[in-house]
Amino acid sequence: MQDSNTIDCNGLSPAPTVLRIMQALIGRKDSNVPLNVLVGSDCDCARLSVSLGDLADDVQLASNLRQFATIN
């Protein structure tokens, strides 16, 4: 199963990013904390959240790892 709570989607276009997030959420051990998703600095996070629908509540999007420390 998914061991880390952070996945790297940097460089991925929106469709494979959404797929990767879906796949990671399915394989998670701890679903009580949001999944950290590292995205590129050019990612349209608002649009990505819309594409994720309800799953958007289960993820934290950030373009560098230090932001996760701030969020969590």
Add this chain to the structure above:
Amino acid sequence: MFEDPANDTAERHRKQGTEPEAPDFAFDPDDPWTQTFQAGLERADLKGKTVYEVGVGTGVNLAFILRTCGAARAYGSDLDPRLVMLAERNLRSLSPQHAEHFEPVHGSVSLIDTDDARSKITKTDVVIACIPQVGEPNDLRLTAFRKAQSVELPDGAETQAEDHIAHYYPWTAFDEYPYNSVGLGLNEALLRRIRQHAPKAQVVMNFGCRIGSDIIFECFEANGYRPEKLASKIVHQHVGTDISFFVALEKALCGTDLEKQLVCKFYADPDGTHPLSATDAQRLIEKDPHVDLYHEVSVIRGIPIEN
């Protein structure tokens, strides 16, 4: 679309009066994938170069690059340790004058993950590979993803053919690579390793473009390579290869407004004029497991982008 490879591999072997030894555990050297790969290798400017093949299989590509493409030296390895020995034997019979130009990396080598392999990669000009782009059907996380999309594994998909590892890779083991999400994790892992150990080496890789060429190009670019297509051919979808992974990808994107960004590319005809999504293709397979379906195979060269 490129023209079909001019010289059929089996015909070439026949003319030369020699056939490679091809046991069931090796990928069929007369498969159209091999023909397409060799058409691309002919266009890859290998003359005088040192070439490393990741996944040597029967060794027919080694013989081809040394004899026909004029490569000066070849290295090669395989995950199945029997295959590198088979490749040595076949090279001695297919092209004895070039046998001494091949230096094998013995043992079971995943990608280039041994000291000997990495050492040889650092001396390599061009790395060539045709490695799996479909996750192992029994992979636990892949199974969970497929079930979440209500996609069933077809009957018989769990059955492992003798050359199983030529068709599938352990999907979860490569999940650290972003493009694993679309079945390119193993290929992306190789690109990253080459970039690390041989940053100036070109790569020439053979892909079944069921996921579409655009996303394969995207993977090359994201990993520091400028991609270009060297050869392409529409081939039969291998009857034994499970496509439920591609169906699950399409289903997962339903309702995301991204459906059109990733549509898998199968065809109903050998000319590639009647495209089918994976979902359409799976529907046809369910009606008739032996239905003729096709997809593109492309040889893509990656030229390292200067930092």
